[in-house]
Amino acid sequence: MRIEKIDLINQVYETLKHNIINGTLAAETPLRQEELSESLGVSRQPISHALVLLEREGLVTELGRKGKMVTPVRAQHLSDLYQVRAELDGLAASLCAQNRTPGLEETLERVLEQGRRAISENSLELLLLADIEFHRALYTHSGNPEIGRIADSSWNHLVRAMHQVLNDASIHQAVWSDHQQIAEAILSGNSEQARELARSHANSSAELTAKRLTIP
Amino acid sequence: MRIEKIDLINQVYETLKHNIINGTLAAETPLRQEELSESLGVSRQPISHALVLLEREGLVTELGRKGKMVTPVRAQHLSDLYQVRAELDGLAASLCAQNRTPGLEETLERVLEQGRRAISENSLELLLLADIEFHRALYTHSGNPEIGRIADSSWNHLVRAMHQVLNDASIHQAVWSDHQQIAEAILSGNSEQARELARSHANSSAELTAKRLTIP
Numbered sequence: 413m414r415i416e417k418i419d420l421i422n423q424v425y426e427t428l429k430h431n432i433i434n435g436t437l438a439a440e441t442p443l444r445q446e447e448l449s450e451s452l453g454v455s456r457q458p459i460s461h462a463l464v465l466l467e468r469e470g471l472v473t474e475l476g477r478k479g480k481m482v483t484p485v486r487a488q489h490l491s492d493l494y495q496v497r498a499e500l501d502g503l504a505a506s507l508c509a510q511n512r513t514p515g516l517e518e519t520l521e522r523v524l525e526q527g528r529r530a531i532s533e534n535s536l537e538l539l540l541l542a543d544i545e546f547h548r549a550l551y552t553h554s555g556n557p558e559i560g561r562i563a564d565s566s567w568n569h570l571v572r573a574m575h576q577v578l579n580d581a582s583i584h585q586a587v588w589s590d591h592q593q594i595a596e597a598i599l600s601g602n603s604e605q606a607r608e609l610a611r612s613h614a615n616s617s618a619e620l621t622a623k624r625l626t627i628p
Numbered sequence: 629m630r631i632e633k634i635d636l637i638n639q640v641y642e643t644l645k646h647n648i649i650n651g652t653l654a655a656e657t658p659l660r661q662e663e664l665s666e667s668l669g670v671s672r673q674p675i676s677h678a679l680v681l682l683e684r685e686g687l688v689t690e691l692g693r694k695g696k697m698v699t700p701v702r703a704q705h706l707s708d709l710y711q712v713r714a715e716l717d718g719l720a721a722s723l724c725a726q727n728r729t730p731g732l733e734e735t736l737e738r739v740l741e742q743g744r745r746a747i748s749e750n751s752l753e754l755l756l757l758a759d760i761e762f763h764r765a766l767y768t769h770s771g772n773p774e775i776g777r778i779a780d781s782s783w784n785h786l787v788r789a790m791h792q793v794l795n796d797a798s799i800h801q802a803v804w805s806d807h808q809q810i811a812e813a814i815l816s817g818n819s820e821q822a823r824e825l826a827r828s829h830a831n832s833s834a835e836l837t838a839k840r841l842t843i844p
Contacts, residue, residue: 562712
């Protein structure tokens, strides 16, 4: 009985999170419990619980007395997240280069190939998956689990922005040429170069995002 | 009725957290619900809820089938946390130096004075408070709220270690001379120097901690 209840909350939570991140539920959409309860076919209780969880993660925000809404995508927030990510990605890349664990080369090759395929198929969804996987590979192989743990809490927000920014196909080549260079620096064991390339990749993603989000 | 229940969980949570962080509940102490319920004078339900919250924060760990215990202080975990903190502290210090907000000088002077007083009174508790306040001042004045948000999740673990490491009074002068130098670099607007001093301060804290935790 209890497990079913928790499971229902989780299902509602995952569904709403997925729809917020991929933009199906656009920024600032009001989230009315009755409407959600009707459209998802569940009672209001699991909806209310799931909204509290999403609010804690910053994906849902109070809308004054009017209830809750999908958190707006704020350019300043994304710029703050990217500023921190530049340091974490730099650290992860430099650790990978210092400590080339077995499997690292294979993993990087596989993910780079995944990116090339996504570009040739012009699939935004595959491109995003490959992008996340590239960065997660660096966190995993860094040997410091705290980097991935911290990065997890900001990726949801970044992916929301990427859904808007990556719509511009001209960016795809540049992103994956950056990834290629970071991988090469890591595999050649040049940890300072790997750090600098990973930092500047995050900084240019931040600039692209800021440009796209401030131009209407 | 509901608020009272949540309040009770919070009270139990805060009490246990405080005692774990300051070492009253030592690492690896078994946490038996009946005993805790008796010693804190509350029913087992709020205890069980509070333990789940503490487990999520990594302060409580499963002890096989035997129940739960206070998470061991692991040298590797602290070294991972300090490695990330070196980057975040470096970023915060460099941002403070680039963007000297009103009140920054006053705040730093006040906290440095707090540290000097704690040393002269030889009070471990005051020293820890001043130490946390020094670093939190850098996060706050960095202008990037994500830095403080992330740092919060690791400070509980670091403070547990500091309770052991700072027992050695010979370290106090060195810690606060580092803080003084970081503050000077920030106030003179030298952002790269501020970054490097803050990073190396975290790295030497990491080394001190590793040395104290591995020597029995």
